[in-house]
Amino acid sequence: MKFLEDFFNKTRPHFQKGGKFERWYPAFEALETFAFTPPLTTRDGVHVRDAVDLKRTMFTVIIAMIPTLLFGMWNVGYQHYKAYGMEMSHWDYFVFGFWKVIPIVAVSYAAGLAVEFLFSVLRGHSVSEGYLVSGLLIPLTMPVTVPLWMVALGAVFCTLIGKEIFGGTGMNFMNPALLARAFLFFAFPAYMSGEIWTDLSPEAGRTLVDGYSGATNLVTFDENFRNLPSPADMFWGFEQGSIGETSVAACLIGALILVGTGVGSWRIMLSCVLGALFTGYLFNLLAPADMPNHAMHTPAYYHLLMGSFAFGTVYMATDPVSAAHTEKGKWFYGFFIGVLTVTLRVFNPAYPEAVMLSILLMNVFAPVIDHLVVEQHIKSRLKKSKLSRA
């Protein structure tokens, strides 16, 4: 590491004030902080510095995402060989998926960071670590068959429209990764929905098994929820779907890491689940008795296992920037995500992936929720002070 340090020390004067490449300082700074703890010290006054800065927070989220990523890679291989009716070892499943998933991750990072660096130089703000999370979230929400240039386009859209246009990391009012997914979902519906969830690159001498269907369980759910796979399969994630979303178990490990380190809000996760369960039970009660296959009869806990509910709840809804900020507001925010998700799933078969749209919608409402919570708090305090004075 010595040579790297020497390199940074030698080149630093060029990038500092008066140097040849003064304009490129943000880019230099980003690379340097990525490699080392920066030598910067605070010049005046007393500042309290916490070891948990933005970079550590973001890395915690990335660590929390690793279970879903690894499981996703395994599942990509598993689904692929399953479609051809082949039994392979777990290691083969994983290796196959690894080589399919890594290019998507690499393209997502390359395209997004390119925009981020460009803006940091143009605008003169430092490159933030925020994209490290978004850049991994985007691949996890993609089907494995997505063309790489679409991933790049999504990543550019995510950084440009999702973040930089509002002033960079911390200023976005919607979850950028989810915005990228929504963009791709509406822009290229043929590549983001339907029967595209399994990589069907040909295997020598093999044909697809009879009765193969490339649809996710949400499509099955729309047709008849009684044909859904067993709850255990849905929990462990042996099913088709976006790379990272299928396994509820992997998401739960991520949730433990996030809640344990205090990075993700347990209130949001819990209230999402409560909202979904509440609506699920409500629909069970109201379901028409003469139509036993109506989607309203779906057991409430199925909604937690189906589709990307777990993934969205754990990684997307808890984004600290776009979620509600007040503690009371978080309960409402999460609860309505759950309610909306289940309602859309049951009544609107056109957009089965209701989690994405529900979270985005509640992102938009989060500031209003916060405002109402604060107003209500002020009112109750005023009332109390009047009572105590009287």
Place this chain on the structure above:
Amino acid sequence: MAVETAPAPVVEKKKEPLFSKKNIRTLRDPLDDNNPITVQVLGICSALAVTVQVKPALIMALGVTFVTAFSNLIISLLRHTIPTRVRIIVQLIVIATLVTIVDQVLKAYMFDVSKKLSVFVGLIITNCIVMGRLEAFALANKPWPSFLDGIGNGLGYGLILVVVAVIRELFGSGTLLGYQVVPQWAYDMGYVNNGLMMLPPAALFIIGLYIWAQRSWNKKLVNVS
């Protein structure tokens, strides 16, 4: 005794040239500095609706330009005779007449485009730009500048419409004015038309990006607060 009347002071009334600096500015301002869509934020609804393809957008732009120009001219001619209390009604009658003319012409000569624009031709009547210019400009200015102002605003509106429509048609269906622009080999290599561009939100994004670009080249528009 004849009262000697003092000779009336000769007012040097310089006739303003047809394209004086002021008039040119009236014509040009709405294209950039005071664009009806990106600066005044008027007429957004039709900008979202008719910009899927370039051809309807062009026709719509011409239609609106015709209506703004002539309604401005007519109202400006009538401005001293219209009682203030009923001016809105009078304006509406003028606008509605002009819009009906546009509608009938389109139906007679360009039926397919008229079908595509559907209700939005009729809705020019309620387009805020038209009435906004009547209230803000024509009622207080002479006919010629009013006419220029109408043309300017119509073109400013049309400019945005066409820019948005070009982007939407190019990326949404790979064509421009109905001619295939994106070559077949691009599709063979895996390029896909962007379906989002066919949906109204795309127009909103593009107008937003246009406003962003416009404000970075035209610093006058950046409000310093």
